[in-house]
Amino acid sequence: MKGGGSLPTEMAETIAPTAEILPLYMREMQRVLAAGAAAGADQFVAVAALMVPFGEIWVVNNITAQVSNVGAATSVWLQPAYVRKGPQSNVFVPATSPVQVPVNGDGLQGWPFGFMDLVMYPGDQPGCVFSNGVYGVNITPTITVDYYRLEI
Numbered sequence: 001m002k003g004g005g006s007l008p009t010e011m012a013e014t015i016a017p018t019a020e021i022l023p024l025y026m027r028e029m030q031r032v033l034a035a036g037a038a039a040g041a042d043q044f045v046a047v048a049a050l051m052v053p054f055g056e057i058w059v060v061n062n063i064t065a066q067v068s069n070v071g072a073a074t075s076v077w078l079q080p081a082y083v084r085k086g087p088q089s090n091v092f093v094p095a096t097s098p099v100q101v102p103v104n105g106d107g108l109q110g111w112p113f114g115f116m117d118l119v120m121y122p123g124d125q126p127g128c129v130f131s132n133g134v135y136g137v138n139i140t141p142t143i144t145v146d147y148y149r150l151e152i
Contacts, residue, residue, distance in 0.1 A: 026059075029148045039130055040138040044081060044091045046127035047143055052120045058147040060118040064110040065128030066142045067101055073136030076101050078128055080111040080143070085123030093129055120147070 035047040052058050063080040070076065079098035083091050094111045101107030120126070126145045 026148045029150065030146070031149050032144065032146050034142055034144040036140045036142045038138040038140045040135050042076075042131050042133050044083060044127055044129050045141055045143075046083060046125040050127070050143060050145060051125045052122050054122040055152060056122065057150045057152055058120040058124075058145075059150065060113060060120055060126065060145060060147045062110055062112045062144075062146040063118075063126045064108065064144040066106075066108045066144070067139050068106045068142075070101055070103070070105060070107075070139050071137045072104060074134060074139060075103050076107075076133035076135070076139065077131045078107045078109055078141065079131070080109055080126070081129045082118070082120065082124060082126045085121075085125075091129065098129070098131060 033050055035049040037045055037047045039045045060082075063082060065078050065080040067076070067078060077098040077100050079093050079096075081091055081093040083089050096109075096111075099107050099109040127143055128141050130139075130141075
């Protein structure tokens with residue numbers, strides 16, 4: 001195969017490491033949004049303010065769901081999630097376990113994507129899922145999304 005045109009005939013004498021510089025170029029497009037909505041039952045909770053608008057694509061680095069001081073007689077499990085809009089809207093959650101928010105307590109769980117950034121399209125929404133809840137009062141999660149905004 002050597003010299004057949006598909007591989008180089010000679011290798012360089014040194015091998016140099018490379019670094020991903022795309023985040024440096026995209027720094028000006030980085031955004032952080034946070035919003036909240038009340039929930040009083042086990043469900044997926046999303047906020048209209050966090051819906052990806054038409055004409056944009058979001059490359060998401062992290063979705064965080066947080067509740068604070070849930071109050072007496074209230075205990076829930078919390079997990080960040082997102083919904084993909086389409087003919088069938090599907091809710092996606094991370095493979096990690098949800099975090100329990102105790103009575104009169106706080107809860108926070110992030111879903112970092114690392115190298116495998118999540119691409120969200122117009123109509124998609126980040127949010128969170130409440131499960132195994134005992135609801136003495138409505139609680140309001142704060143959903144925070146770190147993303148790069150790309151115009152289409």
